[in-house]
Amino acid sequence: MKSGRINRRRFVATTALTGVGLTAANYARAAGANEKIGVGFIGCGGRSGAHIHMVKKLIEAGEPLEIVALCDVYKPRANKKADGTSARIYLDHRDLLADPAVDVVCIATPDHHHAQQAIDAMRAGKDVYCEKPISHWRQFELTKELVRVARETKRVFQAGTQGLGDPVWRQAEQLVREGAIGQPVHAQCGYFRTGDWGERGMPIDDPNAKPGPDLLWEKFLGDSPKRPFDVSRFFRWRMYEDYAGGPVTDLFPHTLTPVVKVLGVKFPSVVVATGGIFRYPEREIPDTFNMLMDYPEKLTIAVLGTQANDYGVPDVFRGWDAALYFEGQNIVLQPVREANKEKRVIPTERQMAREGSAETFENHWRDFLRCVRTRETPQGNIELAYHVQTALQMGMLSLRHGKAVKFDAKKEEIVI
Numbered sequence: 028m029k030s031g032r033i034n035r036r037r038f039v040a041t042t043a044l045t046g047v048g049l050t051a052a053n054y055a056r057a058a059g060a061n062e063k064i065g066v067g068f069i070g071c072g073g074r075s076g077a078h079i080h081m082v083k084k085l086i087e088a089g090e091p092l093e094i095v096a097l098c099d100v101y102k103p104r105a106n107k108k109a110d111g112t113s114a115r116i117y118l119d120h121r122d123l124l125a126d127p128a129v130d131v132v133c134i135a136t137p138d139h140h141h142a143q144q145a146i147d148a149m150r151a152g153k154d155v156y157c158e159k160p161i162s163h164w165r166q167f168e169l170t171k172e173l174v175r176v177a178r179e180t181k182r183v184f185q186a187g188t189q190g191l192g193d194p195v196w197r198q199a200e201q202l203v204r205e206g207a208i209g210q211p212v213h214a215q216c217g218y219f220r221t222g223d224w225g226e227r228g229m230p231i232d233d234p235n236a237k238p239g240p241d242l243l244w245e246k247f248l249g250d251s252p253k254r255p256f257d258v259s260r261f262f263r264w265r266m267y268e269d270y271a272g273g274p275v276t277d278l279f280p281h282t283l284t285p286v287v288k289v290l291g292v293k294f295p296s297v298v299v300a301t302g303g304i305f306r307y308p309e310r311e312i313p314d315t316f317n318m319l320m321d322y323p324e325k326l327t328i329a330v331l332g333t334q335a336n337d338y339g340v341p342d343v344f345r346g347w348d349a350a351l352y353f354e355g356q357n358i359v360l361q362p363v364r365e366a367n368k369e370k371r372v373i374p375t376e377r378q379m380a381r382e383g384s385a386e387t388f389e390n391h392w393r394d395f396l397r398c399v400r401t402r403e404t405p406q407g408n409i410e411l412a413y414h415v416q417t418a419l420q421m422g423m424l425s426l427r428h429g430k431a432v433k434f435d436a437k438k439e440e441i442v443i
């Protein structure tokens with residue numbers, strides 16, 4: 028057992044007893060640069076496969092990490108992912124969180140579990156890499172609690188919007204901050220793809236699966252409406268609104284997060300959404316979704332998308348003086364006609380992948396691990412994720428209620 032792990036365990040135990048939150052300085056001592064970090068995975072399906080693969084790659088590259096625990100309400104999946112590791116297996120995430128060998132958790136469960144499991148993890152003293160969306164679209168109060176707990180416990184929280192690992196966003200953010208486009212007034216982005224393979228195409232491991240000691244249906248349901256067991260709901264949860272939201276919460280976190288970061292905005296003042304089930308009638312959630320968001324800074328962000336056609340819209344940031352867009356590896360600054368200035372083309376290391384490439388995914392993990400050690404704030408931090416998630420939840424509520432949804436910034440409340 029590494030001394031770092033022992034130090035940290037003692038420290039967590041002490042803080043749990045005294046009720047005092049972990050402080051940045053203390054934790055930094057406990058998780059020094061060379062001490063092994065024990066990683067636990069909550070949810071052992073498709074996405075966690077990519078995370079486990081990444082962690083193994085980082086271990087091979089010399090990162091002091093160890094996969095120590097895996098949790099899934101469907102034991103065969105946890106068993107499969109445990110292959111080649113000496114990880115302990117749990118069916119209830121709270122048991123994994125009680126495992127002192129777990130220093131950080133990676134949460135890749137269905138959307139409706141993210142916030143509660145992240146809260147439980149941070150309260151147990153663990154740092155969290157949490158898949159997007161950080162909560163389900165009906166969980167705004169829980170989202171606020173998640174933010175409160177992250178602030179109080181000072182745990183590192185990295186949302187799974189790995190495209191942020193693309194260095195082009197930092198460059199664009201810097202240019203906008205320096206005034207390269209003048210006062211930002213309008214931005215557009217989108218997520219277009221063909222096929223609902225992300226929903227209807229999810230694998231059904233066992234069509235005869237039934238609740239029992241190796242399949243905890245009640246734990247799968249969590250705080251969602253109580254329903255009798257259903258194989259499709261269990262394995263293809265993305266098709267159902269109890270557990271998912273469609274493009275707005277599944278895909279738009281990728282597209283909107285960097286845009287919000289570049290513009291430096293927080294909560295929108297009003298959101299209007301349109302869309303619906305235009306192409307794939309077997310699902311409950313929309314396949315086509317469009318959002319217009321106005322921000323108090325007097326700027327609009329438009330996010331467009333459908334799963335019926337993958338011909339996309341380019342990301343564009345428009346200011347009073349110039350537009351910023353991307354052309355191949357370059358950032359282009361196109362002045363408004365009246366400015367009478369030259370177009371500027373700025374080379375970048377742009378990865379050109381909406382959800383990020385293998386490199387941006389690795390960057391995102393490395394950023395998380397660096398922050399676990401230094402107690403700095405990661406790029407996909409909770410405040411950014413909160414602002415984005417609030418806008419996305421407002422979008423979903425706007426579509427469902429068929430009206431514009433406002434945000435009361437003073438009370439931090441969504442007003443329908």
Ligand SMILES: NC(=O)c1ccc[n+]([C@@H]2O[C@H](COP(=O)([O-])OP(=O)(O)OC[C@H]3O[C@@H](n4cnc5c(N)ncnc54)[C@H](O)[C@@H]3O)[C@@H](O)[C@H]2O)c1
Pocket residue numbers: 069070071072073074075098099100101104118120135136137138140158159160187188189246247249262277382
């Ligand atoms: N960042 C990305 O690019 C990206 C890509 C794919 C998925 N995701 C996100 O990852 C999450 C998981 O997606 P997926 O495709 O892996 O789904 P999945 O169904 O393949 O995996 C989810 C796993 O969680 C398990 N589970 C359900 N309830 C649980 C609970 N209460 N405790 C523990 N385990 C539980 C399920 O049995 C299943 O094995 C989603 O929220 C999705 O949005 C992100």
